[in-house]
Amino acid sequence: MFHGIGMFGGLYVMEASRRAGQSERAVSRTIGKLEEVRRELKIMEEKFDKLVLIDMAIWSLVQEKTGLTDDDLAQRVQEIDLADGVADGKITRTNDVGQKCGDCGRVVSQRHRRCLFCGSKSLESGPFGGV
Numbered sequence: 001m002f003h004g005i006g007m008f009g010g011l012y013v014m015e016a017s018r019r020a021g022q023s024e025r026a027v028s029r030t031i032g033k034l035e036e037v038r039r040e041l042k043i044m045e046e047k048f049d050k051l052v053l054i055d056m057a058i059w060s061l062v063q064e065k066t067g068l069t070d071d072d073l074a075q076r077v078q079e080i081d082l083a084d085g086v087a088d089g090k091i092t093r094t095n096d097v098g099q100k101c102g103d104c105g106r107v108v109s110q111r112h113r114r115c116l117f118c119g120s121k122s123l124e125s126g127p128f129g130g131v
């Protein structure tokens with residue numbers, strides 16, 4: 001099989017071939033994961049586009065029914081943006097200082113709807129609680 005390259009040369013070729021096979025399988029797995037991430041990203045983009053559409057519809061209805069202006073909306077967006085202490089055009093989740101459970105008094109992340117310690121639902125804070 002490896003005639004002319006000697007035993008060590010043959011072993012070297014076999015080892016190189018085995019490693020090439022491992023690399024190929026690793027590349028295959030990575031491509032598979034990449035395709036999975038791409039599919040998930042597409043689903044997220046579709047959900048995002050749908051939410052933007054619904055936001056635009058809601059805003060146009062609110063304007064029609066109330067007479068509020070784009071400036072009113074921009075001002076409110078700025079106020080809510082600043083409420084987390086950072087003017088960055090979004091709600092900053094890293095400033096999660098926690099919330100105190102009304103039943104056991106322990107502090108739990110704002111992301112949770114229920115207390116992780118006692119299971120109390122006293123953490124729920126409006127329609128955006130737990131988002």
Ligand SMILES: [Zn+2]
Pocket residue numbers: 101102103104105106115116117118119120
């Ligand atoms: Zn609790």
